[in-house]
Amino acid sequence: MLFSRFFAxxxxxDSADAKIASHRLMLRTGMISQxxxxxxxxxxxxxxxxxxxxxxxxxxxxxxxxxxxxxxxIQPANLWLESGRYExxxxxxxxxxxxxxxxxxxxxTNEEQxxxxxxxxxxxxxxxxxxxxxxxxxxxxxxxxxFGVMRGREFLMKDGYSFDLDFESAKLTYETVFKSYIRIxxxxxxxxxxxxxxxxxxxxxxxxxxxxxxxxxxxxxxYDRKLLSASDEELLTTFAVTSxxxxxxxxxxxxxxxxxxxxxxxxxxxxxxxKYSKAMNAFVLNEKGKEIYxxxxxxxxxxxxxxxxxxxxxxxxxxxxxxxxxxxFDVTILNLHxxxxxxxxxxxxxxxALSSKKEVLYDDxxxxxxxxxxxxxxxxxxxxxxxxxxxxxxxxVELKNRKxxxxxxxxxxxVIERFLN
Numbered sequence: 001m002l003f004s005r006f007f008a009x010x011x012x013x014d015s016a017d018a019k020i021a022s023h024r025l026m027l028r029t030g031m032i033s034q035x036x037x038x039x040x041x042x043x044x045x046x047x048x049x050x051x052x053x054x055x056x057x058x059x060x061x062x063x064x065x066x067x068x069x070x071x072x073x074i075q076p077a078n079l080w081l082e083s084g085r086y087e088x089x090x091x092x093x094x095x096x097x098x099x100x101x102x103x104x105x106x107x108x109t110n111e112e113q114x115x116x117x118x119x120x121x122x123x124x125x126x127x128x129x130x131x132x133x134x135x136x137x138x139x140x141x142x143x144x145x146x147f148g149v150m151r152g153r154e155f156l157m158k159d160g161y162s163f164d165l166d167f168e169s170a171k172l173t174y175e176t177v178f179k180s181y182i183r184i185x186x187x188x189x190x191x192x193x194x195x196x197x198x199x200x201x202x203x204x205x206x207x208x209x210x211x212x213x214x215x216x217x218x219x220x221x222x223y224d225r226k227l228l229s230a231s232d233e234e235l236l237t238t239f240a241v242t243s244x245x246x247x248x249x250x251x252x253x254x255x256x257x258x259x260x261x262x263x264x265x266x267x268x269x270x271x272x273x274x275k276y277s278k279a280m281n282a283f284v285l286n287e288k289g290k291e292i293y294x295x296x297x298x299x300x301x302x303x304x305x306x307x308x309x310x311x312x313x314x315x316x317x318x319x320x321x322x323x324x325x326x327x328x329f330d331v332t333i334l335n336l337h338x339x340x341x342x343x344x345x346x347x348x349x350x351x352x353a354l355s356s357k358k359e360v361l362y363d364d365x366x367x368x369x370x371x372x373x374x375x376x377x378x379x380x381x382x383x384x385x386x387x388x389x390x391x392x393x394x395x396x397v398e399l400k401n402r403k404x405x406x407x408x409x410x411x412x413x414x415v416i417e418r419f420l421n
Contacts, residue, residue, distance in 0.1 A: 001329070003363040007044050010375050020216050022308035023148030025320050029379050031307075038145025038153035042304075045379065048328035048359075049307050050156065053188065054135050056325065057158050057301060060184045064176050066131040066160055071113045073137060077103035079112040083279045092140045106139040111276050111298055114161035118294070119282035125165050125292060128284065129173055133160035135303060150264070150308045160299035165286070167273070170295035174206065174271050177299045179232040181210055181267055188306070189323035190313060191228065193221055193263055195240040206271035209242070210301075211263030214312040219265060222246045225257045264309045267301040320380030321403050329361040330354075331383040331419060332376055336369045340389045346397065346412050347387040353416045377402065385415055 009030035018024040026032045031046035042050065058068065077095070080086035086093075086105075094106040107113070114132050122130065135158045145153050160177065164170035178194065185192035190212045197209040211221055223240035230238050239253055242263075251258065277283065277293040286292045302309075314321045322328070331354060335347040351362040361381060363372050369388075376384050386398040386407075396409040399418070410418070 001359075001361050003361055004365050006361065008379070009043075010378060018148065020147050020150065020312065021315050022150060022311040025311055025315060025378070026148055026308065029320065032149060038142055038151070040149055040152060040154070045328045046307060049322070049326050050303060052326040053303055053306055056187050057135065057184055057303070060180045060187070061133050061160065064131070064180050066133045069132050069134050070136060071107070071110045071117075071134055073107050074104050075107050075113055077105055079116055080105065083112050083276055085112070092142065094139050094141050107136075108138055108140045109298070110134070110159055111161060111296075112280065115276045115280045115282045115296070118163055119280060122163070123284060125284050125286045128294065129162060129164045129169060131160055131162045131173065131177070133158060133299070148308060149304050152304070155302060156304040158301040158303055162297045162299070163277070163294040164296075165284070165292060165294065167295055170271060170273070170297060174269065174297050175236060177269060177297070178208065178236060181269065181299070181301070182232050182235060184301070185210065185212065185266070187325055188310065189325055190310065193223055193227065193240055194235050195221060195223070195242050196245060197242070197268065208269050209265050210267035211242075211265055212309055212313055213261050214264050214309065215262055216312050217262035217264040219243070219263045221261050221263045223259050223261075224253050225259050264312060265302075266306050266309050269297065269299045271295075271297040315380070319378035322380045322382060324382045327380070327382050329381045330358040331385060332361040332363060332379070332381040333385045334363045334372050334376055334387065336372065336386065336388040338364065338366055340392070342392050343387050343389055346392055350385060350387070350397070350412055350416060354419050356420075358419055
């Protein structure tokens with residue numbers, strides 16, 4: 001991709017309204033554009049990151065047999081009246097009427113619709129277990145949207161819904177999804193802290209939040225030091241809670257092993273038994289022909305929130321430092337001297353070669369050297385190939401690692417080999 005043709009309206013200045021790093025940097029890099037309070041347009045840089053995150057989530061969910069669907073964003077109110085949540089959900093739910101005066105709502109979550117689909121088509125215990133999941137936009141009318149996309153009103157969410165025949169199989173599904181989530185966050189190069197949690201408006205009695213460590217997080221986490229090196233299995237039982245559940249009188253770990261950090265919630269999973277299947281009369285027949293209400297769970301990841309959370313966890317004063325797994329591009333090429341034919345030839349040669357296997361952003365814009373270098377650090381692509389007139393006379397270009405800041409000189413051919421081999 002040529003930067004001169006790529007829509008990324010970068011800015012030199014921070015927005016006065018942006019209070020946290022991710023909000024400031026997403027605005028400065030031109031990742032988002034605000035439409036209304038808590039509602040943002042997602043621009044090309046951000047969409048590329050979301051697509052990378054989505055791909056990882058889908059790969060890990062598919063591995064455990066979850067099946068991807070797309071539920072509707074607009075739902076009839078009668079489904080929520082059946083479950084008893086239509087009034088109970090409160091003012092966060094956006095309630096609307098169609099032209100026939102029918103009551104509808106903009107989906108804040110999809111337990112009811114998943115249960116409705118299930119009861120229409122699944123009749124036998126032999127068809128269980130079933131896990132649906134989707135990655136879809138949702139709306140919750142936050143009373144005070146803030147921190148950019150971190151706490152917006154419209155957001156992209158991965159939500160999943162499981163149906164099992166009994167508690168033991170439901171518990172196994174819960175633990176399977178738990179481990180899948182751990183793999184997802186680790187592939188995103190994050191350190192997940194699964195904490196015991198309340199179920200809130202979803203309901204249920206077994207629940208974990210997934211937090212990632214970040215100094216600007218809203219949550220205060222108390223957890224066992226061993227959690228940082230625990231296996232997926234051990235994470236299910238290793239001590240970790242938020243401040244709401246912390247009680248120093250009941251702590252069973254030593255003071256030296258107790259860690260206290262700030263965290264950002266990026267996922268939440270719930271087991272709630274037959275709460276929805278009973279209320280909505282969603283049953284299957286067991287081997288004796290008896291009606292059985294499936295045990296259910298729901299599983300969420302804030303995809304759009306993850307974009308901001310990754311930035312909160314990985315940035316410096318110059319800008320974003322993207323993990324390679326989700327970076328909008330693998331490498332950027334900076335041609336520092338467009339009037340130098342040798343620089344142009346070498347830069348384009350590298351661009352053409354790497355584009356066969358890598359996602360490359362070639363900065364061919366007619367702007368100053370300083371502006372190119374500042375934008376490269378601001379956007380935070382993991383690798384920068386810097387082509388300058390002085391170095392190219394010596395037959396080398398510079399390869400810079402955005403995370404470490406380390407710069408090495410290499411011949412153009414060696415740089416190409418570095419990324420293609």
